[in-house]
Amino acid sequence: MTTDPGDLVLDPTCGSGTTAYVAEQWGRRWITIDTSRVALALARARVMGARYPWYLLADSPEGQRKEGEIARRAPSEAPTGGDIRQGFVYERVPHITLKSIANNAEIDVIWEKWEEELEPFRAILNSEVGESWEEWEIPREAGDWPTKAIAAHAAWWKARIARQKEIDASIAAKADTEYLYDKPYEDRSRIRVAGPFTVESLAPHRMLAVDEDDELFSTLGERGGHHYGEAPDFATMILENLKTAGVQQAHREDRITFSSLAPWPGRYVCGEGRYEEADGKPRRAAIFIGPEFGTVAKPDLVAAAREAAEAGFDVLVACAFSYDAHASEFEKLGHIPVLKARMNADLHMADDLKNTGKGNLFVIFGEPDIDILDEGGDEIRVRINGVDVFHPNSGEVRSDGPDGIACWFVDTDYNEESFFVRHAYFLGANDPYKALRTTLRAEIDEDAWATLNSDTSRPFPRPASGRIAVKVINHLGDEAMKVFRVDSG
Numbered sequence: 001m002t003t004d005p006g007d008l009v010l011d012p013t014c015g016s017g018t019t020a021y022v023a024e025q026w027g028r029r030w031i032t033i034d035t036s037r038v039a040l041a042l043a044r045a046r047v048m049g050a051r052y053p054w055y056l057l058a059d060s061p062e063g064q065r066k067e068g069e070i071a072r073r074a075p076s077e078a079p080t081g082g083d084i085r086q087g088f089v090y091e092r093v094p095h096i097t098l099k100s101i102a103n104n105a106e107i108d109v110i111w112e113k114w115e116e117e118l119e120p121f122r123a124i125l126n127s128e129v130g131e132s133w134e135e136w137e138i139p140r141e142a143g144d145w146p147t148k149a150i151a152a153h154a155a156w157w158k159a160r161i162a163r164q165k166e167i168d169a170s171i172a173a174k175a176d177t178e179y180l181y182d183k184p185y186e187d188r189s190r191i192r193v194a195g196p197f198t199v200e201s202l203a204p205h206r207m208l209a210v211d212e213d214d215e216l217f218s219t220l221g222e223r224g225g226h227h228y229g230e231a232p233d234f235a236t237m238i239l240e241n242l243k244t245a246g247v248q249q250a251h252r253e254d255r256i257t258f259s260s261l262a263p264w265p266g267r268y269v270c271g272e273g274r275y276e277e278a279d280g281k282p283r284r285a286a287i288f289i290g291p292e293f294g295t296v297a298k299p300d301l302v303a304a305a306r307e308a309a310e311a312g313f314d315v316l317v318a319c320a321f322s323y324d325a326h327a328s329e330f331e332k333l334g335h336i337p338v339l340k341a342r343m344n345a346d347l348h349m350a351d352d353l354k355n356t357g358k359g360n361l362f363v364i365f366g367e368p369d370i371d372i373l374d375e376g377g378d379e380i381r382v383r384i385n386g387v388d389v390f391h392p393n394s395g396e397v398r399s400d401g402p403d404g405i406a407c408w409f410v411d412t413d414y415n416e417e418s419f420f421v422r423h424a425y426f427l428g429a430n431d432p433y434k435a436l437r438t439t440l441r442a443e444i445d446e447d448a449w450a451t452l453n454s455d456t457s458r459p460f461p462r463p464a465s466g467r468i469a470v471k472v473i474n475h476l477g478d479e480a481m482k483v484f485r486v487d488s489g
Contacts, residue, residue: 001182003028006085017043024194025052027084037346040199047194054190059086066185072173088184094172104174107167114163121156125149135160198418234292238319238347239263239271242287245361247317247341256317261287268304269311286313290320290343298327301340305333319343319362339364342480367482368408368472379459380486384408384425387472387480402427402455405472412460414469414483421471423457462486 003009005027011019014032020043023030034040056063059080066089068075101107118135126132128149142153243261258273264286271287286308290296301318308316316333319341331338341362366387373381386401410423451458463486471481 001026004085005087006083014043015039017046020047021050024050027055027088035346037344044199047197050194052192052194054187054192055184056089056187057082057084057086058089059083062187063089070173072170091180091183091185092177093180095176095178096171097175100175101171104171106170106174110163110166110170114159114166117159118156118163121152121159124152125156128152196421198420200418235270235289236263238289238343239287241347241361242271242273242319247339247362247364256285258285264311266307266311268300268307269313269316272313273317283314284312286311286316288316288318290318290323292321295322295324296320296327297324298330301327301330301338302333305336305338309334309336315339317341321345321347367480368470370470370482370484372468372484372486373456375459378461380462381459382410382457382468382470384455384470384472387474404474406474408470408472410457410460411469411471413463413465414467415465416467416483419469419471419481423460424452425455425457426453427455462488 006029008029008031009019009023011030011032014020014034016039017032020030020032024047032043034043056066058064058067060082061080064076064078064080070089070092122133122135122138125138128146129143138153138156140157142150145153239261243258246258247256256273256275258275261271261273264270264272266286268288269286270289273285273287274282275285276282286304288301288304288308290300296318301316304318305316313336315337317339321343323340323342327340341364344361344363347361368387369385371383371385373383375381384402384405387404405427407424407426409419409421409425411420412422466485466488467483468486469481469483471479473479
């Protein structure tokens with residue numbers, strides 16, 4: 001509450017996202033940070049699943065009318081732009097002083113207007129009861145008077161009370177006010193959901209220092225005296241976590257659990273893992289580990305798969321933080337399947353990471369399989385067919401249908417720098433329509449929802465950049481993105 005609408009709020013340790021939730025509720029922009037994927041997933045689900053009140057913006061026609069009503073003046077006719085930084089229309093309480101009453105010229109106008117109505121009733125009352133009462137002398141209760149006097153008395157007091165209410169309202173309106181910033185006026189005919197936001201991820205930075213020989217060395221993460229430029233034991237740490245955690249597939253039952261995992265003295269293959277298929281047949285897996293900071297390219301995978309084939313391995317498991325677009329398309333070399341496991345960013349914090357085997361540190365989630373449909377003219381659609389997934393229990397590569405996808409997004413004009421969700425669609429066995437309707441507590445336009453609960457996108461113009469990006473997320477929360485080139489037409 002120490003900020004204004006439109007201000008930017010930073011919470012370096014967001015936890016379950018309370019700061020983001022409250023900032024979204026009160027119209028503040030926000031950035032939240034956390035090192036845990038669980039915390040980020042909780043915060044994202046909390047913000048996306050909530051509904052918020054719609055407050056009247058001061059920079060809106062509705063807000064101008066409300067301000068005019070509160071201040072007892074004609075509404076402003078200045079053009080509006082819906083700028084939240086100009087704040088909301090707040091409730092307020094008057095700060096009345098004798099000065100504000102003395103300087104309020106509207107009181108005289110109200111007095112003169114009501115005097116024309118009050119004086120005839122006072123004259124009738126004095127005439128009927130034989131008195132010459134001034135205004136302040138008229139009793140509150142009627143006596144044993146004639147009927148005409150009683151009626152004039154009741155009418156006079158009714159007008160007298162109405163005049164005082166109008167004067168009080170004028171005093172309150174013209175006096176200085178104290179704004180109640182925690183009580184903006186709400187438009188109850190509208191509901192609001194979270195504005196657009198993104199979830200970004202950055203690898204932890206290394207702090208570099210200079211030793212007595214003016215050589216750089218890392219002070220974070222490379223403990224044990226490694227100089228900058230010497231290879232830290234990154235591969236050994238990855239193999240240790242891989243042996244404990246195994247490799248998770250899209251489905252919980254499809255998991256590669258290694259019975260043994262040992263180093264392998266190869267140029268690209270650095271480990272030998274053994275596991276069993278469902279029928280008990282043993283399999284040998286070659287382990288390829290990508291760079292700690294960097295992207296795996298297709299030539300590296302080809303060379304590693306060739307080396308694995310020459311050494312008689314049954315499968316190549318590649319572990320990397322990211323793959324380039326061409327590497328993502330490489331799935332097999334001869335009889336050697338290439339499984340591309342995406343490593344969890346938590347592995348960057350190897351010194352502080354507990355090796356319990358409970359986290360999905362290595363996840364194989366296949367690339368999205370899509371068709372680009374020409375709509376004629378300058379528009380296209382995207383249809384998602386599923387995700388190709390390797391099943392270790394059978395050794396087969398099968399295509400999961402759209403049911404294996406919880407949601408998928410399309411960046412219709414990918415700039416190769418950041419993924420921007422321009423289209424969002426929801427699939428899966430659960431009923432997202434029911435969940436959305438329950439969250440909003442309102443009926444949803446089923447025809448409009450049908451365009452979102454679909455495996456085929458709405459039409460959109462061909463990208464100016466010549467590229468689109470499709471991101472899919474499974475029911476475990478794992479995601480994969482692939483970039484597709486689109487002809488200009």
